[in-house]
Amino acid sequence: MxxxxxxxxxxxxxxxxxxxxxxxxxxxxxxxxxxxxxxxxxxxxxxxxxxxxxxxxxxxxxxxxxxxxxxxxxxxxxxxxxxxIGIVLQSVNDAGDLSVSETLHHYAHYYSHAKDPDSVIGLVGLSEKKDAKIATLSGGQRRRLDVALGIIGSPxxxxxxxxTTGFDPEARRAFWELIRTLxxxxxxxxxxxxxxxxxxxxxxxxxxxxxxxxxxxxxPELLGGRATASATVSWSEGGNSRSEETDSPTRFVQDLATRFKGEIPDLAISRPSLEDIYLRMIGEA
Amino acid sequence: MSILKLGALRGQLEIKEFLRQRESVVFTLAFPVILLFIFGSVFKNTIAPGVTFSQYFVAGMVASGLVNTGFQQLAIAIPMSRDLGTLKRLRGTPMSPISYFIGKAIVVTASMLFQVALLLGFGALLFGLHLPTSGILWLRFTWLILLGSACSTVLGIAFSSVPKSGRGASAVVSPIVIVLQFLSGVFFVFSDLPKWMQDIAALFPLKWLTQGMRSVFLPSDFAMKEAAHSWELGKTALILVIWLIIGTLLSIRTFKWSEE
Structure with missing residues (x-):
């Protein structure tokens, strides 16, 4: 069920x-x-x-x-x-003869609980482009329009x-903020x-x-046993770099510190990144 | 918002979009006038007492206009917006497909009325076209235009599922329209065509629309010169209604919002 x-x-x-x-x-x-x-x-x-x-x-x-x-x-x-519901598709490439504002105002009519089109335009950061024809928007701006059309109906x-395909880092962060707001x-x-x-x-x-x-x-923190995965401790010894996977990195480092009688050269402890875990899961690594 | 009201809004938006595509405005609206100018200037002969070929031709061009602005435009434009993903996005909204179709019918009717006005204006001004003088003829003109454009719109929507891509659409659709125009007595006098050609043309709406338009713009005794020695208006209405029903059913059953 x-x-x-x-x-x-x-x-x-x-x-x-x-x-x-x-x-x-x-x-x-x-x-x-x-x-x-x-x-x-x-x-x-x-x-x-x-x-x-x-x-x-x-x-x-x-x-x-x-x-x-x-x-x-x-x-x-x-x-x-x-x-x-609201849908933001992967690729929409309208002919672009209408302006951002015209398009959003029109789509707002489709929904019974539409948001105010002008405030949605502000929300996705297209206020300066609101009278621009869609054809003149950059790839990232078009994507933001797609998002605006997806949320206009208060889904x-x-x-x-x-x-966020095609967004620059700044636009991506702004977009993430928007998603959290929603x-x-x-x-x-x-x-x-x-x-x-x-x-x-x-x-x-x-x-x-x-x-x-x-x-x-x-x-994301727990995916693939990430939180409990073995840590990798790496350091330098006798001019060579060494590393060791361990489930108890703290004790391992204490032992190392005892052996080195103080600072351990080039010490680093790392957990697998989400990317490492992901690649392992889909069998690419 | 109601389906009809949204349909009206779609129509408004589509007209706005259409007018902003300058090339297509010029092509769809001025092309028939250019053709009229060329044919009217080349063929100056009379085909019956008091009837010049250019008069005969205007009637055909008005009928063709219905096919161009409806069938041809939609069967090309819809596959293009399908390629662009616009249709798929619309499908994802609570807008009814019926509103979409109404919007299309509105933009077709608007551009068609504009085109007819241009043709009649130029025809009357340059080629001695006689505008209908009686109320009955204007009434006949009105129902021919309404039924013709409705028929042309639904057939255009129905045919939009045939082209595989927007880029290829024009190559599939335009030859069909041009061949139909030759068969249906737009470019030639219909009664001069071989019988088999007349028989093929009689299956399609354009032949009936051109004949109907001749009944509006040519003297009433010209009816005797028609292949059937009559304007056959009842039969015309019947055949257009049959195509309207076929087109509507096909549109509803086969319309594709995206190429899967």
Whole structure:
């Protein structure tokens, strides 16, 4: 049984294209109000999964509930369900003859609880460009417009498919702030990303997907046993660099200190980064 | 907001977008006038007492205008917005597809009315086109335009699922329209065409629209010169309604918001 109370609940989801499994029995549960990130290599089934949740694709089998409704056939009516969700797609490239402000004001009419278009423009940092035609926007500015269009309807769930691709570091940080603001307002956020630092900075929980299956779901700090993983202690001795993996780095360093009778040359202790863990999980390292 | 009201807003937005694409404005609206100018200047012969070829041609161009601004425009523009992802994004919003279709019908009707006005203006000014004088003819003109553009709009939406990409759409759609124009008595006098060509043309709406427009712009006794020795207005209405129903059903069943 899938839970009625979760924002998103997926059980045994399957979808294949031409006999090849894109999603192979995937389970997922996203609580209301959390930022949930899906990480995975290209072809892992991220986009297929998200597009099934968004109601763009039909599944072969499995149970899916988004806000308590089946995206394929919401019993309250498709448009009523769509009024409650926001979608930021991976690539939209409008012809661009309308201005930012015209586009947002128009989209605001679609929703029953639309936010004020001008304040949304401010929120995504496009105030200076509000009268500019979309065609004249840079890649990053277009992406911010995509986000603005995704949130204009005050969605209960926001889907973000690789939202910060093409952002400079400053714009990414501003975008992360925006996402946290939305979460603080109670919006559930499901995001797919290639960037591990993005997942680490934003997500309450992360699911790693590979070959159409969820490998693990955990908070970024705990993913892959990261918190309890062996630490690597490295130092220099007799002109050579040495390193040792250990589960008890403190005792190991104490012993080293005794041996060196004081300072240990070039001492460093490191835990695996999220990237190390992730690459190990998807079998790339 | 209601489906109709959103449809009206979509129409407003589409007109705004259309007017900002200068090349397409010039191409769609001025092209028939340019054709009229060329044909009207080259063929100065009379095809019946008191009927010049340019008069005959204007009637055909008005009918073609319905096909150009509806069928041709939509069957090319929709695959392009599908390629750009605009349609997929719209699909993700609570806007009803019906509103989208209404918006398209509005922009088609607006550009068509503008085009018809241009054609009639130029035709009357330069080529001695007689505008209809009786209320009955204007009424006939109105229902032909309304039914014709509705038919053309839904067929354009239905056909938009055929081209695989926006870039290839024009190559698929334009030849169909041009061949139909030749078969349907736009560029040639219909009754001069071989019988088999007339029979093929009779399957499609354009032949009936051109014939209907001739009944508006040519003297009433010209009806005897038609292939059927009559304007066949009842049959015209029937065939247009059948195509309207086919087009609507196909639009609803086959419309593609994205290329999967």
């Amino acid at each position: 899938t839970s009625q109370h979760a924002a998103i609940s997926v059980k045994g989801l399957r979808k294949s294209y031409a006999g090849k499994d894109a999603v192979a029995g995937l389970d997922l549960e996203v609580a209301k109000g959390e930022i949930f990130a899906i990480l995975g290599p290209n072809g892992a089934g991220k986009t297929t999964t998200v597009e099934i949740l968004e109601g763009y694709r039909k599944r072969d089998s499995g149970e899916v509930l988004v806000l308590g409704e089946d995206p394929e056939n919401p019993h309250s009516g498709e448009l009523h369900w769509r009024n409650r 209960e769930i926001l889907f973000l498919d690789e939202p 979460r603080d307002e109670g919006t559930t956020i499901l995001l797919t990303t290639h960037y591990l630092d993005e997942a680490e900075a934003l997500a309450d929980r992360v699911a790693v997907i590979n070959k159409g299956l969820v490998i693990e779901v955990a908070s």
